[in-house]
Amino acid sequence: MAASLWRGGGGALRRLLAGRPLLGAAAARGGWRPLHGSRRRCGTPAIKVLMPALSPTMEEGNIVKWLKKEGETVNAGDALCEIETDKAVVTMESSDDGVLAKILVEEGSKNVRLGSLIGLLVEEGQDWKQVEIPADASDPSSLAPPAAAPTSTPASPSVSAPPPKLEHLPGKLQVRLSPAARNILETHGLDPSNVTPSGPRGIFTKEDALKLLQEKQKGKPSELKPMVSPAPSQPSAVPSALPATAVTSAYPRPAVPPLSTPGQPAAPGTFTEIPASNIRRVIAKRLTESKTTIPHAYAAADCDIDAILKLRTELAKDDIKVSVNDFIIKATAVTLKQMPDVNATWDGEGCRQLQSIDISIAVATDRGLITPIIKDVAAKGIQEIAASAKALAKKARDGKLLPEEYQGGSFR
Numbered sequence: 001m002a003a004s005l006w007r008g009g010g011g012a013l014r015r016l017l018a019g020r021p022l023l024g025a026a027a028a029r030g031g032w033r034p035l036h037g038s039r040r041r042c043g044t045p046a047i048k049v050l051m052p053a054l055s056p057t058m059e060e061g062n063i064v065k066w067l068k069k070e071g072e073t074v075n076a077g078d079a080l081c082e083i084e085t086d087k088a089v090v091t092m093e094s095s096d097d098g099v100l101a102k103i104l105v106e107e108g109s110k111n112v113r114l115g116s117l118i119g120l121l122v123e124e125g126q127d128w129k130q131v132e133i134p135a136d137a138s139d140p141s142s143l144a145p146p147a148a149a150p151t152s153t154p155a156s157p158s159v160s161a162p163p164p165k166l167e168h169l170p171g172k173l174q175v176r177l178s179p180a181a182r183n184i185l186e187t188h189g190l191d192p193s194n195v196t197p198s199g200p201r202g203i204f205t206k207e208d209a210l211k212l213l214q215e216k217q218k219g220k221p222s223e224l225k226p227m228v229s230p231a232p233s234q235p236s237a238v239p240s241a242l243p244a245t246a247v248t249s250a251y252p253r254p255a256v257p258p259l260s261t262p263g264q265p266a267a268p269g270t271f272t273e274i275p276a277s278n279i280r281r282v283i284a285k286r287l288t289e290s291k292t293t294i295p296h297a298y299a300a301a302d303c304d305i306d307a308i309l310k311l312r313t314e315l316a317k318d319d320i321k322v323s324v325n326d327f328i329i330k331a332t333a334v335t336l337k338q339m340p341d342v343n344a345t346w347d348g349e350g351c352r353q354l355q356s357i358d359i360s361i362a363v364a365t366d367r368g369l370i371t372p373i374i375k376d377v378a379a380k381g382i383q384e385i386a387a388s389a390k391a392l393a394k395k396a397r398d399g400k401l402l403p404e405e406y407q408g409g410s411f412r
Contacts, residue, residue: 043132049119086282089399101128333377360412
């Protein structure tokens with residue numbers, strides 16, 4: 001067989017035995033291809049790194065920082081990057097071993113949708129520089145939702161302007177009117193200046209207006225006082241085109257500075273756009289939903305906390321610092337233990353009565369409000385509650401809360 005190959009017209013075996021490269025006429029004719037050329041064409045197969053769901057309500061995230069560089073070895077469980085969710089900044093861990101071959105979504109990218117391709121890994125020993133970019137990999141800028149197109153201010157609909165009110169004229173008596181009385185007087189063209197108001201603090205009430213209307217309908221001359229104002233020393237600012245009824249039936253209202261000039265919209269560009277983080281957008285959305293979709297009931301009670309303040313003073317002598325809020329958290333846990341029906345949640349299908357009393361506390365951060373959870377509060381003492389609250393508050397402000405530290409909770 002070797003002899004047959006030696007006598008063959010290709011000369012491949014002779015070149016191979018002579019130690020020369022397997023390149024020549026055969027390669028030129030396309031019969032052979034260098035191995036590295038084939039690799040470049042096909043590329044190194046990659047392991048996809050996708051934007052994960054790091055909280056139950058997360059729909060998109062921001063890439064805060066990559067903790068690994070391209071070409072670095074990555075082991076399962078290693079911190080890969082930091083992602084800002086709708087709750088906090090969370091460290092994303094790698095689920096595979098390999099080498100970080102390509103970062104597709106750079107640091108600072110915002111509003112990256114769940115499931116979007118953000119990076120590529122290759123297995124160790126493979127050429128990570130020749131990683132094959134999947135066809136579905138999109139430009140990072142396309143991952144963010146499109147910006148709202150600027151809309152031109154719609155033209156104000158053509159509506160008939162209400163008849164202008166007659167301005168205050170010198171010598172006209174000022175009368176304080178209730179809204180109902182004002183409506184009656186304007187509707188029937190009555191002048192209240194010759195009637196003594198019966199309301200508190202000299203307010204002309206609805207009853208006064210109805211009485212004046214009855215007297216007018218009876219035709220009493222003494223009550224049909226003409227409403228012509230004394231002539232001012234300066235020309236009147238009322239246009240001559242005004243209807244006669246507008247001039248004769250109107251009367252001055254108390255001189256109150258207008259809040260704004262009607263018909264003068266704010267000039268464009270007079271506001272400042274403040275970018276909102278994912279956390280702030282979710283807070284706004286959740287608070288709106290909470291206010292508009294959940295029935296609200298309010299209760300207030302006075303509490304005597306002298307005993308709490310006295311106990312705080314005694315603890316402070318032993319350098320034990322606790323806040324009034326820590327006592328409220330403990331009192332809430334004791335109450336929930338006595339009334340377990342309240343320690344429950346609704347999952348959309350039914351009510352779940354919880355065994356552990358996990359209380360959420362509100363912490364204000366630079367990125368917005370977040371509610372970390374103190375676990376099993378009923379089993380903790382005041383000092384332990386205070387330590388847990390301080391530790392969670394610090395992690396919240398540093399953006400280092402883990403998902404399990406702010407997800408769930410039975411009472412807040």
